[in-house]
Amino acid sequence: MDIDQTGRCAARAPIRYRNALLLGCTAVIALTPALSLAQDTGGEGDPTVLETLVVQGSGSSATKLDTDNDSKSIVATETTGVGKMPSEILTTPASVSVVTAKEIEERGANTIEQVVQYTAGVVTDYYGSDDRYDYFKIRGFSPFTYRDGLAIGRSWGGPLEEPYAFERVEILKGANSTGFGVSDPGGSVNYVTKLPKSERFGEVYGTGGSFSHKEAGFDFGDNITEDDTLSYRLTGKFQRSDAEYDYSQDDENFIMGGITWRPTDATSLSFVFDHLDRDGTPSGGGHPRGTDLDRDVFSGEPAYNYNDVNRNTYSVIFDHDFENGLSFNASARSSSSDSGFGYAYLFDGLGANDPADSLIDRYFFGSDKSTDQFIVDAHVVYETNFNDIESRTLFGVEYNKIDTENDSYYAPASQIDWENPVYGGGPGVLAPYNVVTANQKTKAVYLQEDMTFFDKLTVSVGLRNDWFDLEEEGTNLYTGPFSGSSDVSEFSKRLGVSYKITEELATYVSYAESVAPPSAGVEPTIGTQYEIGVKYQPDAFPALFTASIYDLTMENITTYEAPTYLPATIDKVRHRGLDLEAKFEVNSNVNVIASYGYIDSEIDEPGNVSGYNGKSFAQVPEHMASVWGTYTLEGNGARGDMTFGLGARYIGPYYFDNANTRKSDGAVVFDAAYTYKIQENTTFQLNATNLFDEKHIANDDGGAIYYNPGRAIMATLRQTW
Template sequence: METTQRHGWISESNPRQESLFIAARAPLALLLCSTAIALPSSALAQSAPDQGETTTLQTIVIEGQGGDTTGSNDTVVAKRSATGSKTDTPILDQPASVSVITEDELERRNVQDVQQAVSYTSSVSVDQYGSDDRYDFFQIRGFDQTSLGTYRDGLPIPILGWTASRLEPYGLQRLEVLKGSTSTLFGLNGPGGLINAITKLPQDQAFGEVYTTFGGAHAEVGTDFGGPIGTSGEWSYRFTAIGQDASRSGDYSNDDRIYVAPAVTYSPDAATTFTLLADYNKRDGNTAYGFPAGVDIDPDTFLGEPSFNAFDTEEYNVGYLFDHKFDNGLSIRSNARYTHIDLDYRQVYGAQIDPTIDRTSFFVDGEVERFAIDNQLQYDASWNRIDSKTLVGVDYVHDTLGELALVGTADGIDIYNPVYCGRGCITLDPYLNHDIIQKRTGIYAQEELTLDDRWILTLGGRWDNVETEQKDRDTGARDENTDTAFTKRAGLTYKITDGLAVYGNYSESFQPLITSGQTFEPQEGTQYEVGVKYEPEQINALFTLALFDLKQTNVPSYVTPTTQRQIGEVRVRGVELEGKMALDDRMNLIAAYTYWDAEIEEDGLTGNAGNRPSNVPEHLASLWLDYTLPGDGARGDLTLGAGVRYVGSVYGDDANTVDVGSHTVFDAAINYEVAENVDLAVHATNLFDEKYVSTVYYGTAYYGDGRQILGTLKYSW
């Protein structure tokens, strides 16, 4: 890989680094709410007894179809979400495209990271950079949302510079993907959309599991248990933890994890819930693996330095979720979280065919302190044929990033017969030593009006104020900037029947950019979308179809290695189809197809207008099917699953001179019920070990992840 200095920043020759550095200069996407209004759990119906009689009334449990917006689902189909509107609303009623990956689906596919979790979701492209496993990389509707588009429990977890951690999927109940411009409710973001991860929460019933996962260089143990505390029903708890000693397919790779997450919920009555969440997440990971393009080499080959190879993070989180409903239709909600992240990043990269050419050495010592809070007030009312749901909110994020970066050289290496030179051949010189402080305040409002339970009009607006300060620790120099914006959203849903709806929406996005030495206008985006959603009565399923037209303006592009011009414009038009079906107690089917017509409409002086943006495929398709053969007494249930994922060809550059072919990979799963409450499962990703290049960037190729086969033995109670 190569290193290019741009306005006092370092850009590794890594295919996704450009987007991270743009994000490092940009304020972050603000908050999205994941907490929702719970459905009533019981009702009583009985005529008045005669005086003096004692009558015992039977409790009737009313279950919401598709589950609530934060709880776990026992199927792959979810029909409610708080992500699309920040209110507890059926997905069918929302004028936007929302996909939910339930806890049941996460377990069926044995998801190891967020990229795997959303890999069967329409209009989401993941793992663009193959063996680069420092972050969870993803595009939504053709726009890179890696840096700004990830949320947890409605609060942002962006990537400011290099310092960031990854979500632990075993700690999640579900993930929700909102597609399209999201700034009206969630603040700073690109036009593609976002992923909201819902943390596992305490449950009303006692439960538990303990498991071990093994395979190759992978050893893992974990547990998840909880339930009510005492007999009053006011308190409940949950404890989730894993320990993992593992490596990835590449030589000298690492994927060690420790995750511990306690949670306690206090609910003194049906109207009030307060949950305290905390977690410790330590990961010892690996850096990116890149190779000279056009060279046929074993993808497991390591061309860095084993003694200088780490991407280790340590993260602490503590926060709360609060929800209270008054008797008059008024509700208040508040979500908050404090985060601390430390990063130790060491890498040697950039090996060339000529072994006499030096490689590049790179080091980062980083620290992030973040506080985020989102406060909401909701009022529900009805007048004759009209139902109203009014939401107002204020959110605030305070981010402090401190990073010391060193860059230097290391001796060259023979890529066909690597012999490592150790720490003694590595030089490092000061490069960057700075602090970035961002304060982001958002005020938003939304009105949802429903007429005759058929017409649903959604109107929203938001004002954002973003203050960014950059400070050089060595010189004391400061760079301050303030950006403000008002974004709008309008949507209309018409329910043709109770299970069939059509919708349309218009929405906007807002994404400031701060770069050292240059002042840019914020990037702005717009979206027009129409779609159809269908919930059949006969089966548990949800089908969606959407057509969209997204545009982002003020996109910067490099006209020299150190100079940018901000006259760029990128447009993506496309169609997405998705179906999730729990056909019966035995079969589940997940299918998705995406078409993206992406074009650079303006690109400064580089002559790329009319080209396709780099790393944006034209076609995406996936299919997952699992079927359970019921046990017969002597034999337990046997579940067989298989999946296929297709990613179309891409260009490795905006000039469209580097072609990267399409690839298709297969996944598989087998689960056998050994005994009551004991299961043995085997999961395989990239089953046939397909060797493919995921992208090429400035002469460096990145291979996709190879085959991984893992076995899991689990006992649950």
């Protein structure tokens, strides 16, 4: 690796990187013997399991993932979460969780944080009332996100994604840069876009509820031609709402249109355009330390309080089956986004404990950012059998170009009296304290090989090399001009072995690596993970039970902590843990999701340069657990079906800082749902998050405290066809 750098930016960030954590996960529940519910995934004469992956009217089974059942079941059996090849979750030597469209709708999940919060090893809402980003961590680290296998970026720092755009959300736990590319060792998330189907379908809905929430959405499609070769799909969501604090806003316009052409049974070409427009507010500004005020108290400035995102995305997906085991896939995406936020926040160590007065210090912080990305991936898959050995080989190349301009603003704001707040107005015209222009080009070549012996033993190998060309320049108010460049070549690998003890029970062991260059002129962040696990997928009814033990390490970590928010490098963080997860449909009446996560976190810094050696990494609870269940009471003619849902999420205590001087309390949060089938295709649904309005401190950055989200109740009327 060769790194050249001049006038390196100190990257001073006197900003609120509010640390905290909130999660949902739970202990695995024992099965109840029940009725068999068979799922029709393919013909009886299918020569291989792979052929059941064919999407209706689409091309290759080796490159296309079947998501047809995602709207009907909470249990997924196939995934692309580990790489570009669809594979059975049972025999995949990695820990993968899939949140299907049915589960998203059933729980009324309106944000990505809500989508993943019942997943083992995942923590959410660790920044409290900060509404700028999707804040969640997997196994203690922020994940990288992907859409249809193409990189988006970190969940922390990107636009809030719209869950209604996706058929499913795949959560891979653990290191794996050989699959989709750069990532941290904690895990990664792949969003699977809704694509046109070769049949008529649709729904419209309206939602209203807490905080003046008003929302309407639709998702429908049909064939354009009589021979089913051309289909379309149109998806949209429009929302007008407040947040739970005063002077807040949470508006959204989302529209997505797609068209798929299938000239033959072996070929498909899809084009998707989507537009995301968010007009919101970033935060309530925090609460003074030492107080217990209501969540709706606003400590910011109404005149400087915005959080806007405008993004356009164009995606193309092409599949072709050459037959004789050879297939090809190419995907490309072009996106352009403009985003910005500005707000005032509290930062006063004494808070309400100041004996002199009730005035609290505040600061303005803002950002204007534009990002243009073009990414393209192409790969071939070759499947063959010889004797009792099945082989699948994938070889691919990827190119990713990202251009970013980011101006950051910071200035002292007027103090505010927390007992009698009077707002002082916005900061006027602010000059940026940090101006950065960054250009990143990534080229990659990768190879994946899965070999199955005697339909029992599966050996999976992943190899990838990424070449990063990074350039960065700008001006910092405190340090002056800076520039940096990096020419980095990083090789990562993965090895996994899975063994089917029976047709329903498999065990696995794996080793995987990750790499993620944070910025130009900085050493790449690297990670390694060792994992062993067991999976059980009964034939009697749809279910998947997983248990895994892991040991992962992340090196070269840059952190930003209060009160200075200057960059600090930690040599190594080691997490050893256990994940347990169960999803099962006992019969048509009972569905259960349960999970439990344990993490032993330790900062490993032999020289103890930062003073954190032996401490726990911030925002990592030792214990997390959750359970969600639904029961359907079938109708009797005059009355329609009624479905009752109840969930609980336990968040164990965790440290707010790496010095381990501030710590949260454990908490349990309950969620509930009720659905009534008015007619065959008409339903009324009621969802409540944080049902009992449980209140705890999600983050204490040393200058202010931030609470977990409060109770929200939403009612939805839905019509399908």
